[in-house]
Amino acid sequence: MVSFVQLVVQIREIFEHKMVDVDEVMKLMGSYKSDINEWRRFAIFDMNKYTRNLVDIGNGKYNLMILCWGPGMASSVHDHTDAHCFVKILDGELTETKYDWPKKKHTPLETIENKTYGLNGVSYMNDELGLHRMENQSHSNGAVSLHLYIPPYSTCNAFDERTGKKTKCTVTFYSKYGEKIDYHGSKEGK
Template sequence: MKPQTHIQKLITQLSESPIEDYNAVLKDFDFSLIDFTDFESWSSKHYTRNCIYRDSNFELLLLCWNPNQATAIHGHDGEDCWVYLLEGEIEEVYYAYDDSSVLREVNSQKYEANELSFMNDRLGFHKLKNVCKGKSLSLHLYAKPIDNCVCFDERSQAFNNRELSYDTHKQLLLKD
């Protein structure tokens, strides 16, 4: 089978599954069968967001991280987010407001290849950072797609709304 056939299989499985099953779909899927090279783009300035698939129910993105690249602290506009680490090592840092309404780090977790993380706004805010000496690749599943989210500005110590965009958009079409 061609690599796109395998990623098409993942997209079909997600399309035919309720959101409650997304975690199991991602955990059970054999990602070693997919060559993500066609979806990769790299920047020395920031991690890249590369759209693989998007419809009204979910979007599937490949994020490419050079060493020490990180997201801002952010929310998910009320949507659920799964992060499957394909290669490298990512640290996820969790934040919440304390009793004095100050945003504080509450926990962190490191993920290695083939590990899965879940986040949504009910759990608080988070940021992700490549802590690997080399490159990292992560697959992000958002149910539903996220066009805007709040991001924390370190200078102003406040959240601002940010419109999200893709570095590349190589939309695969769902095949019948």
Template sequence: MNSKEQNSANLQSLNDLITALCEEERTNYDNIIRSANLPNGDFTDYSSWSDECYARNCIIENEEFELILLCWEAGQKTAIHDHGGEECWVKIIQGEFKETRYEKDETGALISTSSLISKANNVTYMIDFMGYHCLENISKKRSMSLHLYAKPIRNCNVFDEKSSQFISKNLSYDTFPCD
């Protein structure tokens, strides 16, 4: 095991994860996020919830990446969306989520291509060439997911159910303690 692999195998806290992400290259993000063993208590200072929609809580943002804790009430889900050209890893912290992926068919219509259930410590990966996706908290309780974006995402395309078209959406945080 080389020193990078050994360091990522020892990620036992949110601070360890942040340090590794700051020190390593983007090409190592997948190994880093997958190997991190993060106690739920590390997220207490970043947890905020909304009855209206899942809450986007910024943990850290810099030029290379952003790390966001999404806090979900039971049944909350995202719209179908892309990632503004950036890579995205989702690590489940608490709860159970359903990810549904979509592609456009030859007529331009959006079709579901797959779905996956993820539980605590599972990691999924998405980038725009893979299509679009949505996430749903299928737990009967509050849940949390950690989202790592290689380069911060400022906007993305979101599927509007009424018009059956994608619209550009500027993204913001519900909390931003990393000022």
């Protein structure tokens, strides 16, 4: 079993020289057993939206972040702009709904799979597998997840589930390295 710090270090080591080996990363993510005392300082919630809290930039090769989900919060249906996406549940449960890419304009997205992940569950997604949405379906409990994106990205596409309409979105961090970011007056949002 590895600690959170060891997990971060081992992820960095994996990507010093290698391309993405999905099985190796899944195994490593699965080897960490969540301990709130190890990651609490990165888990910053907002009562109005889920938050993306940067933990490590991985020498520019990836972003490792902790996402905090209040009760009932969900992401939009989105792609990953050709990045690999690994998710590990650190606290609570998240439901991942996978969708096929839109085939026709103005038609609802087709659901491929719907799966709920509990504590220490690990999921993988990339654009070849389709689109997805992550959701905390609890109406009383928050959830926390660890996300690894390789390579890092600053934009993605969100999709309207009812029409398949695509909208380009800029993604931002709520905090970096355990410190909330003050975007007041900033145009950047990164």
